[in-house]
Amino acid sequence: QGRILEKTGLCSQITFGRYVRQGRKLGLDPKLFIQDLQFDEVPVRVYQPKATSDGPRRGILFFHGGGWVFGSLDTYEKVCRYLSRESDSVVVSVQYRLAPEHKYPAAYEDCLNATQHFLQHLEHYGVDPARVTVCGDSAGGNLAAAVSQTLAGRSDLPRLRAQILIYPGLQALDFNLPSYHQNRGVPLLFRERAAFFALLYLNGDALHMQEVLEGSHIPPDMRLKYRKWVSPDNIPEEFKVRGVKPLRPTDFIAEVYETVKRFCEPNLCPLLAEDSVVHQLPESFILTCEYDVLRDDGLLYKKRLEDNGVRVTWYHLEDGFHGIISLYDYCGFSFPSGKRGLDRVVNFLKSL
Numbered sequence: 139q140g141r142i143l144e145k146t147g148l149c150s151q152i153t154f155g156r157y158v159r160q161g162r163k164l165g166l167d168p169k170l171f172i173q174d175l176q177f178d179e180v181p182v183r184v185y186q187p188k189a190t191s192d193g194p195r196r197g198i199l200f201f202h203g204g205g206w207v208f209g210s211l212d213t214y215e216k217v218c219r220y221l222s223r224e225s226d227s228v229v230v231s232v233q234y235r236l237a238p239e240h241k242y243p244a245a246y247e248d249c250l251n252a253t254q255h256f257l258q259h260l261e262h263y264g265v266d267p268a269r270v271t272v273c274g275d276s277a278g279g280n281l282a283a284a285v286s287q288t289l290a291g292r293s294d295l296p297r298l299r300a301q302i303l304i305y306p307g308l309q310a311l312d313f314n315l316p317s318y319h320q321n322r323g324v325p326l327l328f329r330e331r332a333a334f335f336a337l338l339y340l341n342g343d344a345l346h347m348q349e350v351l352e353g354s355h356i357p358p359d360m361r362l363k364y365r366k367w368v369s370p371d372n373i374p375e376e377f378k379v380r381g382v383k384p385l386r387p388t389d390f391i392a393e394v395y396e397t398v399k400r401f402c403e404p405n406l407c408p409l410l411a412e413d414s415v416v417h418q419l420p421e422s423f424i425l426t427c428e429y430d431v432l433r434d435d436g437l438l439y440k441k442r443l444e445d446n447g448v449r450v451t452w453y454h455l456e457d458g459f460h461g462i463i464s465l466y467d468y469c470g471f472s473f474p475s476g477k478r479g480l481d482r483v484v485n486f487l488k489s490l
Contacts, residue, residue: 152207152238159204161212169223174211177255180248181233183211185222186263196227196299196487197265199253199285203276203304203464205327205335206237206245216467220480221273225487228263230256234281237335238342245339246405249281250288257295267296269490273483275463276327276432277335279306283408283439290418299490302423302483304463308409308435310336310401311361311368312385313351317433319383324429326461332431340401346394354388355398364402367409372441373434409439417446423486424450425479427458453482 166172171186187195200218202209211233222229234248253272260267274282286301312318313333322329333351337344349355356364370382404411422443426436443450455462455475462476 155208156210159208159213160210161215163212164215164219167219167223170219172219177230177232177252180252180255181211182252183215183218183231183233184263185218185229185231187222187226187228189226191226191264194260194264194266195269196225196490197256197260197263197270198222198225198227198229198487199249199256199270199272199282200229200231201234201249201272201274201278201281201285202231203274203278203461204236205331206242206277206280206339207335208236209278214464217463217480220466221484221487224481224484227487228265237339241342242340242400242406245277246281246284250285253285253289254295257289260296269299270296271300271302271487271490272298273302273304274306275304276307276461277339279303280308280408282306283308284405286419287404287408287411287415290415290420298420300421300423300486301419302425302486303436303439304425304479304483305427305430305432305458305460306408306424306436306439307332307336307432308439309368309407310340310350310398311356311364311407311410312353314353314383314385315368315434315438316370316373316378316380316382317435317437318431320380321429321431321433321460324431324459326459327431329431336401337398340398340406346397349391349394350398352388353385354391355394355401357390357392357395360402364410367442368438370434373437377434377437409435409442413446416442417448419443419446419448421449421490422451423453423483425453425455425463425482427455427460427462429458430460432460451486453479455479 202214218231232252234245272282334344426433
């Protein structure tokens with residue numbers, strides 16, 4: 139339908155998509171104080187439990203999903219209320235700027251700036267500096283991983299206690315990993331859409347999508363360099379039973395690489411960070427779904443973290459698909475496995 143509207147010139151596909159996903163305004167919450175603020179000029183929504191607390195609470199920075207193109211504070215209102223209530227934490231939901239209007243690194247910079255601001259003003263929100271976590275789903279998981287890496291070496295701010303990555307997208311080198319092949323036509327995220335969103339975030343357009351899907355956008359020597367981290371060889375065998383498509387060598391196209399070479403920056407593709415950064419990362423929770431093109435990004439990052447001595451709690455939804463957490467109590471319907479995943483996140487938070 140978005141395409142029809144685009145052809146008639148009424149509105150673009152993206153505007154329509156944002157309208158559909160915008161979420162309903164919810165009423166007051168009897169258990170939470172909720173306020174819209176700005177952290178370093180970035181719009182945020184802060185959720186604070188009303189109940190009195192023995193001491194300072196946990197703090198959670200939440201970055202929403204939506205391919206860096208969709209999503210808003212309202213879209214994730216129910217998820218953030220649930221996290222705040224159930225884990226008795228102060229949640230800060232961040233409204234970062236969206237692509238294609240605002241290209242990389244706008245979203246990343248907004249999330250980083252909001253996080254730094256919060257870390258500098260924890261006392262004001264009654265938050266324990268030793269228990270602040272970044273959390274995000276999908277594109278938000280990408281942003282959480284990037285922010286976590288950036289802050290890992292900083293001694294001037296409280297160290298993050300943990301990172302929670304919910305089916306994150308973490309690389310744009312290889313759109314032919316087993317999960318991309320197995321789940322290429324599974325809603326809510328098709329293989330083509332994953333490349334489309336990554337390109338919109340990077341360049342504000344999706345030119346060269348076909349070359350990126352085929353893999354001709356990365357020079358052979360670079361592909362070789364990153365093979366130790368981005369390769370089907372690092373994915374456990376049980377995830378290959380539904381099929382593996384061997385990557386046909388494609389000719390490298392230098393002019394395509396010129397337009398997408400920033401895909402090799404860890405702030406955009408956190409899976410490509412050096413070991414020296416990865417081993418400084420905080421304790422991590424990674425949620426993956428079986429029926430998700432991004433499943434293997436999560437599995438590869440789990441291995442990288444573990445190889446670098448970072449403690450990882452991993453939860454795999456055997457019956458899950460991409461986007462299932464954002465559908466928690468969405469327009470009155472919900473998926474039991476999405477609720478299970480969300481409750482695992484809450485349990486992890488309570489353990490910190």
